[in-house]
Amino acid sequence: MLLKSIIRSMSLAPSFETKILRVDPSSIHFAPLAHLDGSLPTISDPKTKEALLEAARIIRETEDTVAFPTETVYGLGGSSLNDKSVLSIYRAKKRPSDNPLITHVSSIDQLNRRIYEDSSSSGDSLLKNIPHSYHALISKLWPGPLTILLAVPLSGIKTLSKLTTGDQPTFAVRIPSNPVARALIALSDTPIAAPSANASTRPSPTLASHVYHDLKGRIPLILDGGACNIGVESTVVDGLSQPPSLLRPGGFTYEQIIALGGSDWTDCKVERRETVGETEKVRTPGMKYKHYSPSAKVILLVPNTDGTSSSRRIERLKEIIEDECTSQQEVVKTIAILTSSRLNNKPLKDLLHLKSDIKIVVESLGSSGEEIQANLFATLRKVDETEKVDLIVVEGVPEVDEGLAVMNRLRKAAAGSAVPF
Structure with a gap:
């Protein structure tokens, strides 16, 4: 049923006059514990604040998408809580429907409240929805280019769109360190599903001009925050399995995961398959289909x-x-x-x-x-x-x-x- 919805959605793709709004990452400031408690940033540049508020409104109140910079590559974001928003991502990218999406949150407080419907977590209980195997890693590497797999909320909680999971019992989540990305997620108070903001199979975008080249007319807004400093997507790890595994190498190296993860990660294995079966389900983006390919x-x-x-x-x-x-x-x-x-x-x-x-x-x-x-x-x-x-x-x-x-x-x-x- 979901696949039929995606196919139908792609055939009804709207056309936009794509705007590019310049934002200044240096004007955005977060308190040291904002990635834990969810406190909002201060933004000293009025134009940056205005652009972020406009983008946050699109994410929060519509079913459209916004492209924005992260420290890794530019992402194409829509609400992780809204099937139609996620469909808009698939439609704009022409992305296969069984390729899961990473959900980006601005804080662990937001993860608890908006995905797990748990507003009581604080202090020692703040990490109650994150298994202990991840605690050493996220204490050192969040915010940053580290994505972890978590169990989807219990059956009675219907927050997270199934379209983000690739029909898996897990979902992928991270807290980005780029201030533009963090501010957008915090101001919208919405977990954002965001694959790379390129046409499917193309090299990932590290400049706003790359996004415009691929997605002009398919999305309403691009936030231009300059070049991405890391240049490849986040590292994806699975700490739910034993031994844990690195599913996709990225912004943090395998050596860093081993060094910083503690005893739980000593025997971390690396997923080295370059392709998977046509009908095989995958737990993370980048494993199943052609990726990163120029025309030449x-x-x-x-x-x-x-x-x-x-x-x-x-x-x-x-x-x-x-x-x-x-x-x-x-x-x-x-x-x-x-x-x-x-x-x-x-x-x-x-x-x-x-x-x-x-x-x-x-x-x-x-x-x-x-x-x-x-x-x-x-x-x-x-x-x-x-x-x-x-x-x-x-x-x-x-x-x-x-x-x-x-x-x-x-x-x-x-x-x-x-x-x-």
Whole structure:
């Protein structure tokens, strides 16, 4: 029945004149314990306050959506408590209906009141709806890019829309650290379901202009709070299972989860499946469908440690590109090479000696894990949407620290086109 509603909703998609309202994150201030007790922020910039109040009204009083910045990527938000609002998210993104959504709250107080209908929690009982296995993590990592799985409210409580859960007995929730996101959720006093604010399968947006490119005319409002500083989605963990598991690498690394989670997380396993069965239910976004993909084909160079010389790597890169140019049905005129470590600062245009009619665009993702992670989606979008390249070759990184999240996204973007390098 829910699937039929989504399909019908997509066929009746309204058209909007999409507004972009600039907001100043530095003008928004929260008290130190606001993420616990739910106290509202102070906002010193009148225009920022006005824009946030308008966005909060849309979330609270209508069935429409708002795009807004988080510390990870821009999110497309609608009320987690309203089926029609959640349908508006699926409709705008053209997102598969069995792909669950993360619910964002501004405080644990809001989680208790608005989702669990529990207004009595305070002090030592504030965390009563959150299992002990999460307490060490959230005490250190909330607000921030950490998403946890919780049990859906008991059957007598009908707050959370089933459309956010992918028909699972659990739901995903986090408290974002970006002040614009936190203020929007707090001012609306509404838990907000918010996947990335892009067209489904496209690279996630880290600028308001990315959102506008994908969703212009499909949503009424974008809050422009500048660039997202982390650049990939939140880390999703499941502390309800034994041993616990990391379902999606993201803004916090696996190493941080192990170090900060205490004894409960010592044996945390990592979900490494790149795909799941067509009929299999998933507990978190990003596991089932094509994700993060530009229009151009992406080839991922997976780093190895075989001691290959620098000159041989350049020869190997040339072979990969020439093989791909020969095998593609359409003529390859422009190629983007995204470098990260071994290829950084090398004059690739000169070293590759490709045909003179092939244009090469070289972009560095950065050298540190934080830089590469922050630049990944924006660079993919730049070469795809601005340079309009025909082929993208990306140098991968070792799968440690931020590299685990980076390679997770790149493997999905490459859709199986990965070669040792």
